[in-house]
Amino acid sequence: MSQSHRIAGGQIDRGVALRFSFDGKSYTGHPGDTLASALLANGVRLMGRSFKYHRPRGPISAGSEEPNALVELRSGARQEPNTRATVAELFDGLEARSQNRWPSLAFDALAINDRLNSFFTAGFYYKTFMWPAAFWEKVYEPIIRRAAGLGSLSRLEDPDEYDKGFLHCDLLVIGAGPAGLMAALTAGRAGARVILADEDFRMGGRLNAETGEVGGRPGADWAADVVAELAGLPNVRLMARTTVAGAFDHGIFGAVERVSDHLPAPLPGKPRQTLWRIYARRSLLAGGATERPIAFENNDRPGVMLAGALRAYANRWGVAAGDRVVVFTNNEDGLRTATDLQAKGVSVVAVVDSRRGGPLLPGLRHLQGAEVVDSAGRLGLSSVTVRMADGRTEVIPCTALGVSGGWNPNVNIHSHHRSRPVWAEGIAAFAPGADGPAGLAVAGAAAGRLSTHGALLGGQAEALAALGDLGIPATAGDLPKAEDAPVSITPKWYVQGGKGRAWIDQQNDVTVKDVKLAHQENFTSVEHLKRYTTLGMATDQGKTGNVIGLAVMAELTGKPIPETGTTIYRPPYTPVAMGALAGRSRGKEFKPFRLTPSHKWAAEQGAVFVEVGMWLRTQWLPRAGETTWRQSVDREVLATRKSVGICDVTTLGKIDIQGTDAGTFLDRVYANTFSTLAVGKCRYGLMLREDGMVFDDGTTARLAPEEYVMTTTTANAVTVFRHLEFCRQCLWPDLDVQLISTTEAWAQFSVAGPNARRLLEKVVDQDISDAAFPYMGAGNITVCGGLRGRLFRISFSGELAYEIAVPTRYGDALIRKLVEAGEEFGAVVYGTEALGVMRVEKGHVAGNELNGQSSALNMGLGKMVSKKKDSIGMPLSQREGMVAEGGYRLVGVKPVNPADALSAGSHFLPEGAAPVLANDGGWLTSMVWSPHLGHCIALGYLKGGDQKIGTRMRAVNFMNKTDVAVEIVSPHFIDPEGERLRG
Amino acid sequence: MLINHPILGPRDAQEFVYLGDANLLHRPDGLAEGAIAAFHDYAYQRGNPAGEHRELWYHEQGDRSWLVVTRNTVTHEILKVELARDVARREGRSR
Amino acid sequence: MANLKPLTALGHDAPEVLSIGAVRISERFDVALASVAARRGKAGDLASAAQGIGLPLPAPATHQAGDPWSAFWVAPEMWFVEAPFASHEDIAARLKAALGDTTSVTEQTDAWVRFDIAAPDLAPLFERLSNLDLARAPVGFASRTVIEHVGTYLVKRAAGEVVLYGPRSSAASLLHVLEVTAKSLL
Structure with missing residues (x-):
């Protein structure tokens, strides 16, 4: 069966054969095909199983609105679920698989759900999985997760790269159909900066799918010529395969360009997709319209399609989706399908028109006032049952049914700022309302003007208006001649009378009956209807089904459709891959790194680094023979306190x-x-x-x-x-x-310990004796024979300490110099862990104590707040509750038994008290092992802690399940009088 | 959003840090009688209107100007943008 | 002077130069930088003092080249001044001496890594890096901009030449994104 359904014509390159596979079986198609058009060309209609009932399904559309034909593309790490076959561009070697079926698409065991459908109606989850509560996590959720969802994830890391970017333009045109092309041409010729974006890989929109002429030539040829002219204009950027996913504030749009989705794998260095942020001074939505079906019993059988899609497959792709075709319509446009297919030599066996009167198509069996009431066929359509105007029914054998219930303008982007669409009686559909995004106009079918002439005219007029706003002179060129047929439609949402299920939202398996049930249970607002039935959820967001669902609800509530309204439209217009949103920000590239001036030296020494914000700081520096981090840290602390240690503090x-x-x-x-x-x-x-x-x-x-x-x-x-x-x-x-x-301008190192001065005297050119450079001295110095530097005699460790700074480019040389000069003293370089140990030993507050909920008084620093002057925070720091006796105070903590470990986050409880909130005395903020003291020490906030020094409490930690007897002590574990500092 | 910076023209709101109600310009005198009550209102009583709102935005990834942006919080329409320093001076702040 | 050997921001002895397709990225290690901010009410005095030494103080969002002093605007009444490093390593001291109490001067040389980026058409590269409308920006345009989370100063020195100042500590990350993006254009 090689492309048995391929017919003449179409915009495909028949000279090139592309091999692809579906469910392991090989087929061929041509460049220009989508996966769906190529499968249909090969006579494959069955492409998936439905979400809930596992009903056999085929494509109903030829575009991004597709609810049914969702497949997995590619394999291995590039496997991508839930891809719409109707927009997946065919390439040689494409692998596709159907989803949501086991063991095979033709025989799916879970199709049993379809027989059990009375259990799976609207609100099924809410009603069924209610009790016992304990079952939810262990029983219900796993079952639901296994049964629900369509495609599967590879669970491998995405091997592709994604990029992002920023574009600026005078006019962004969304959609490259007749309206968009005319607008881009008008603005492009005027010299304006134009971006024309279209989700399709071939620009032209509906012109590619129709046979009508534009300017005396086939519409698709006219479109190709316009695209060629635009491509030659340096001020116009053509962006095919680019979906404008959302309209944001002040002319900012998000657009996803599928750079490599049409290739087996991205070319080297190229991203798979690029997320563009487009800044547009003016914008025009020319996104066309989407056809909607008419619901009738068993209207979801593979072979039942939208009439416009059936026609698109024939005209654009040279594919007859069936060899015996019936058309079911409530409007004039549906008749075009019959005419076009007939002209292509496809057998059109009947045209079922729900309207009475109107034109009769010559040479066709045209049944007016009739309705399709049912369909038959096991895994695809084999016949439809038609109820004639006189009530008698007839079974008509056929392999494809084209259904047209009218066209819905694609108002989505225009409604992204919550503009409510308005009901347009003439086309029986919602059209863009007032209060759309500022600067965004709408033209063509998206504006409810469904004729080609209307689109061309609207595109030109809106482009001229936008340029006029911007003060860019432009002239209206000649408008090419095109059809301007009026819309003739008699609304018909669903066919009455059947006992079976008539499908509205095929992606979520929502039927007319479900809407009736929602109404019966009083979920009548459209937003409730959506949540209760899942109407309009998931990848297609109800592009084909929503209006039918709310029309049914309108009928049930007796309210007119406009009053019933639509749900809120939100970005994205079509699904966007998480990878595209993440861009380059993943893995090691999640954020930039900041490297300290000593980084190169430390890396050579085998330092262990820790991320502190974006900085990579030395955490500790293992020496040969050290097997645990504690060995390294203890050594660094002891050596610093005994002699001298060096630490990079540039990050402050x-x-x-x-x-x-x-x-x-x-x-x-x-x-x-x-x-x-x-x-x-x-x-x-x-x-x-x-x-x-x-x-x-x-x-x-x-x-x-x-x-x-x-x-x-x-x-x-x-x-x-x-x-x-x-x-x-x-x-x-x-x-x-x-x-x-000036954080980055200076490389700054702390030099701490009893030998700090002696070490620095070898490096600093000036006299830094205690007399010349006393405690808390600061000033400009020179280093190593003349390099400008700064010296500060400050200490975080509690030792005699300095911080020395030089211009950053000399930081690497300085750390090497300091290490070399320190050799005779046994100097160490210490990291953030040792820094932390020494500051806790000294009782200095840091991040854990500076937690945003603590006052100076809490930290034991209340006296530092001067009340003699106004300063930020001073007035409110004096509030009654803030200065009350008995509040949290910083204390030191040590275990009664030196062998006991402490843990940060433990809560203080009086001895013998029950571990309940009422007895809570505060918490332990920071804990370290003090190699100097030989046991754990900690800081904490304790209620009335200043009065409790010397008392015993318990440190209880429910997370670690520990309960340790502790003694409350002064937070200054080492040198409380500060004698070392001044040494 | 785009914020029309008085010096630099339209800049993406992503470059800014938002602080909130521009009433924060009116810091009371911390040494005056009743300062605690005045500061309580200053620190905690903020307007949060659905509609026009004067807000402080900081051009952190730009020229470091603090701006007073008058914005409709419902539509995001930005009605006026001024340098906060100019507004502060006009409204009586000095040294 | 001192016997300390400087390293470039990328941690090497010599500046890095990369050519990727038509894009050339050159690290610059030979420019001294200082901020100059007018003291309150002294903008006029600063302007005259600056004129005296041939120091340009360009309008907002612009850069002005000169010899030896070039400068670009960074904030209201604040500029970054560039000069050759070899002759002006002590840039802050020199400016302070020349401008006196009209200004606050702060050394900025080593706070930044500088990359000069050149290509016949820089738009495809920079539209993937920065939200600035570089294609429409005039020569001499200077602005702060964020490149993959890194705050930088961008100066358009010529149609096909851009100078980027990024935080020195993020030099490697910044170069990485420039490199990856330039490669994606090949």
């Missing part, structure tokens, strides 16, 4: 603050005072939020009378800068203050 935020009012500004953004800080000194600063909670902390140095450099925590570098700009621009716009980040 640094902000240069200059101006005559810099001191005043700092007094207002810090809780403590900085205007009195002497030049050449630095001070620990505490920054509050306006609600009185601690925002950030760090040291700020005064390098000159009008120049400070502030440090922030690594995590808050960006938010602190933003906050300072807010204060500067919005609160005190006339203060003389200038801000600039």
Whole structure:
């Protein structure tokens, strides 16, 4: 059976044969084919099983509205489920498989569901899987998940790349049918920047599927000529295979370009798809219209198709979907299918027209006032039953039925900002309403003008109007002559009287009966109807079925259709792959990395890195023989406290603050005072939020009378800068203050430990003795014989410590220099873990304590908040509840039994108290193993903690199931008097 | 959305950070009588209208200007954009 | 001066140069950079002082080239000033001396990695990187823009020549995305 259903004509390249397979069987087709057209050409109508009842299904459409012909494409990691065969472009070697069937498409065991249909009606899930509750997770959900869903995932990583991009234009034209082409031509010839996007791989829209002439030539030829002219205009960008998926605010559109979907695999370096963000000054929706069926009993049999699709397969692809065709229509357009097929030599055995009167097609059996009431055929159509005007029925053998219930304008994009479509009586369909997205016009069938002439005219007029708005001069060229047939339709939504099921939404297996049931159970609003029956859900979003469903509901409620209304239209217009949304942001490319100045050196040393925000910081540096992280960290801590350790602290935020009012500004953004800080000194600063909670902390140095450099925590570098700009621009716009980040400009290393000075004396050119450079000193220095640098005598570890900074390009050289100079002292380089251990030993707060819910008082830093001056957060930090006795206070914690481990997140309970909320005393924020003390130590927030030093409590952790006796101690485990700092 | 930056012209809202009600410009005096009550209202009482709203936006991935954007929160129509510094000065803030 | 050996932002001794199809990406290691911000009410004084040393202070969203000083606008009353590194490593000190108390000057040289990107047509590359309408931007256009989450300054120096300043710590990530995108155009 080689392309047994291929007939003459069509826009396919018959000179080239493309081999493909469906369910393992080989076929051939041609370039220009879709998978659906090629299968139909080979006489294959059955392409899938339905979602719920596993009914045999074939394609009903020739476009992206397809509810039935969903297949899996490709294999291995590129396997892609739920692809519409009607838009899948054929390529040589394409592998396709049907879905939702077992063991085979022709014999599907779960077709038993169809026999049990009375159990599976609307609301079935809600009614059936209610009790017992315990069954939900273990029994019901697995069963539902196995039975439901169509295609399957490969569960392998997607091997393809996806990209994104940004485009700008004067006019975005969505859809390249007659309206869109005419609009693009008008605007393109005027020199405007135009983007013409169409979801199809061949531009021309409906012109490719019709036989009518445009400008005295076949419409498809006219379209091809226009596309060729547009391709030659440098100001026009043609984007075929590109779906405009959504209209967002202010002329921004999202569009997915399927760059490589029509190829077996993307070419090297090329993405599979590109997600474009299009900025359009004006836009035009020329997205055409979608035909809808008429529901009748067993109208879902393979071979029953939309009349326009049947015609499209014949005209565009040279395919007769059946050799004996019946047409069932309620409008004039359906008759075109009969005429076109007849002209192509396909046997049209009857035209069933539900209307009375109207034109009679010559040479055809034309049954007016008749209706198709049923169909037959096991895995495909073999006959239809027609009820004549006089009530008598007749079975007419046929292999294809073309149904036309009228055309629905594709209003979706126009309704993405919740514009409600309006009912257009003349075409018995919803058309775009008022209040669409600003700058978006609609033309052609999408606007409800269904003739070719109407489309050309509308496209031209809307393009001229848009250019007029933009002040781009343009002229109306000659409009090519085309048909301008009026729409003649007598609405018919479904055929009355049958006992069986008449399908409305074939993708979700929703029938007329389901809508009736929803009505009966009072789910009458369209939004309820959708949720209750699933009408209009899933990949096709009810493009063919929705209007029928709500027309049935309108009839049942006795309300007119416009009053019944439609559900909300939301992006995307058609499904968008998650990969396209992710773009390059996945795996290692999920986010950029920031590397510290010592990164190269540390990597050479085999450092273990940790992600801190986007930074990669050294976590610890294993030495030969160390098998656990604790060995490395303990060594780094002990060596630092015993002699000297070096740590890269470049990641801390640094902000240069200059101006005559810099001191005043700092007094207002810090809780403590900085205007009195002497030049050449630095001070620990505490920054509050306006609600009185601690925002950030760090040291700020005064390098000159009008120049400070502030440090922030690594995590808050960006938010602190933003906050300072807010204060500067919005609160005190006339203060003389200038801000600039210098985080990356300086490589900064902490050098800490009793030998820190001796080490630095080998590197720094100036005298840094205690007298010359006392505790909390800060200033410009030179390094290694003249390189400009900065030195700050500050300590996070509690040891004698400095931070030394040089321009970043010299950071690598400096760490090597420091390590070399430190050799004689047994210096170590330590990472963030050791840093954490030492700060807990010293009782310094960090991220776990700076949790956004804690005040200065909670941290034991209440005295730092100056009440003599106004500063951000000071007023609200003094609120009654914030300053009450007995609130949370920072405490140190150690296990009563030194062998006991502690865990962060544990809650404090009095000894013997039940572990209930009422007895909760606070929680343990940070825990480390102190190699210095030889046991775990921790910090925590304890209610009234300042009064509880020396008492015993329990640290209870339900997650770890631990309950440890602890002693509440001062948070300063090491050198509480700070003697080492000043050494 | 596009925000028509007073200096730079239309810029994508993705470049901005949103803060909220522009009433945050009117920070009370922290040393005045009744400061806590005034700050309570300042920090916690915010307008959240369905309709026109004056909001603070920060051009973080741009020129670091804070802007006062008057926006209809229902339609997203942007009616006016000003530099927050200019608005602050006009509304009496100085040093 | 000091016996410390500098490294480029990419961690090498010498700047990197890549040619991918028609796109040439050159890391620049020879430019000194400083921010210059007018002190409150001193914009006029700054303008005269700047004129005195031939320092351009271009209008918003623009770059102005000069010798030795070039500059581009970054924020209201703030500019980034460029000068040859070999002769102006001490750029901040020199500017401070010349501009006095009209300005706040801050060294920025090593806060940034600079890539010069050249191709006969840069539009296909940059429409995949940045939301700026580079094709329509005039020569001399300067703006901040985000490239794959990395905040950068972009300067259009000529029709087929763009200068990018990205955060120095993200140099490798930024180069990676430039490289991958340029390859996708082959």
